[in-house]
Amino acid sequence: MAQRSALVTGATGFIASHLAPALVAEGWSVRASGRRPRPDWLPAEAEYRSVDFVDGDGDDVRALVEGITHVFHLAGASSSKSSDDEMRRNNVVATERLFAAIAAAGTVERALHMSSTSVYGEEVQLPSPVPEDVGAQPSRGYGKAKYETEQVVWRHGEAGLAVVVLRPVSVHGPGAVKLLASAILDVAIERFMGLDRLAVHRPAVEQRLVHIDDLVRATLHLATHDEAPGRAFNIVSGVYPTSHEIAGILAAHFGMTVELDDDPDCGPPYEDRQAAWAAMRDKGMTDSIILTKERFRFMRKANRNNRLALDNLLGTGFELRHTDPQVEVVADADWCRDSGWIV
Numbered sequence: 001m002a003q004r005s006a007l008v009t010g011a012t013g014f015i016a017s018h019l020a021p022a023l024v025a026e027g028w029s030v031r032a033s034g035r036r037p038r039p040d041w042l043p044a045e046a047e048y049r050s051v052d053f054v055d056g057d058g059d060d061v062r063a064l065v066e067g068i069t070h071v072f073h074l075a076g077a078s079s080s081k082s083s084d085d086e087m088r089r090n091n092v093v094a095t096e097r098l099f100a101a102i103a104a105a106g107t108v109e110r111a112l113h114m115s116s117t118s119v120y121g122e123e124v125q126l127p128s129p130v131p132e133d134v135g136a137q138p139s140r141g142y143g144k145a146k147y148e149t150e151q152v153v154w155r156h157g158e159a160g161l162a163v164v165v166l167r168p169v170s171v172h173g174p175g176a177v178k179l180l181a182s183a184i185l186d187v188a189i190e191r192f193m194g195l196d197r198l199a200v201h202r203p204a205v206e207q208r209l210v211h212i213d214d215l216v217r218a219t220l221h222l223a224t225h226d227e228a229p230g231r232a233f234n235i236v237s238g239v240y241p242t243s244h245e246i247a248g249i250l251a252a253h254f255g256m257t258v259e260l261d262d263d264p265d266c267g268p269p270y271e272d273r274q275a276a277w278a279a280m281r282d283k284g285m286t287d288s289i290i291l292t293k294e295r296f297r298f299m300r301k302a303n304r305n306n307r308l309a310l311d312n313l314l315g316t317g318f319e320l321r322h323t324d325p326q327v328e329v330v331a332d333a334d335w336c337r338d339s340g341w342i343v
């Protein structure tokens with residue numbers, strides 16, 4: 001492979017912690033950026049710069065893109081940690097500034113943007129499975145911010161830049177700190193409390209996930225595939241377990257039994273979960289995983305646009321590897337325990 005120079009933004013984040021090492025391993029020259037200091041896991045071969053795309057110096061943003069052939073734009077903010085205003089600034093405004101620098105540099109052959117399936121929204125019924133070229137109807141702050149960010153990227157595409165938009169669903173796997181990881185923490189807490197019944201709301205809610213390894217391989221694949229530019233790609237495992245199935249896998253793994261309950265707020269109250277969480281920390285557990293006030297937060301809400309078309313991605317010859325929830329959910333729980341993220 002001719003030497004390609006990658007810029008990975010959002011490099012202190014979860015997805016980049018897998019993508020940047022994978023690029024280095026594949027022989028890319030890598031420059032990575034985040035706002036915080038250089039992360040420990042970044043391979044020594046990769047250069048690192050702290051640059052804030054919103055409040056930072058414009059010269060720093062321009063210098064970041066110098067000599068770069070491929071941009072992997074992962075920097076952004078999600079609703080787990082940010083207000084609507086922060087999401088807008090760190091997605092839309094940040095991307096406007098970065099892509100202006102990309103356009104000015106003139107060296108970039110391809111820019112990949114990590115968007116999200118949240119752009120489709122959940123209020124208006126779209127065709128199922130949702131194809132990428134549907135008229136998106138974002139319904140919440142995060143989806144609206146990611147949708148507006150995509151418009152910035154598409155405008156640069158219309159101006160001649162080769163852009164690729166990736167739309168992953170909830171990403172899970174080693175290093176994930178929210179969503180499925182938070183559900184794993186929830187079950188670990190209740191096991192720690194000595195419970196042997198795992199209360200789950202009776203209506204089953206269909207879930208969707210994608211493993212970080214599949215997302216990283218899809219990103220590398222689309223970075224060089226001839227038919228990728230100018231297109232968007234849903235990235236999802238293609239398997240849709242219900243909340244009951246996921247709870248059942250976790251319950252069995254932790255030696256518990258699922259008990260269906262009519263109360264959406266079933267299970268121990270937040271104060272009790274928080275107290276157990278503090279006791280687990282006293283026993284050496286890290287606070288890496290986000291403890292959500294709402295128990296099983298990511299499994300609660302049904303999404304009428306849950307199923308996503310995969311024809312675009314699979315049509316490029318890509319193959320998903322992590323599609324068995326039984327294997328994947330247990331592997332994540334084991335990883336969390338081995339890493340001291342649960343006890």
Ligand SMILES: NC(=O)c1ccc[n+]([C@@H]2O[C@H](COP(=O)([O-])OP(=O)(O)OC[C@H]3O[C@@H](n4cnc5c(N)ncnc54)[C@H](OP(=O)(O)O)[C@@H]3O)[C@@H](O)[C@H]2O)c1
Binds near residue numbers: 034073076089
């Ligand atoms: N994780 C998922 O399940 C998922 C699903 C779908 C789509 N996505 C999208 O994928 C991308 C990466 O996700 P992730 O989970 O890896 O995110 P993450 O762990 O929350 O990391 C976000 C990254 O963006 C950086 N950042 C935020 N605002 C910035 C700014 N103004 N200037 C420069 N850098 C900024 C952060 O820097 P500091 O931390 O150093 O401040 C951090 O490196 C995001 O755009 C997200 O919307 C994620």
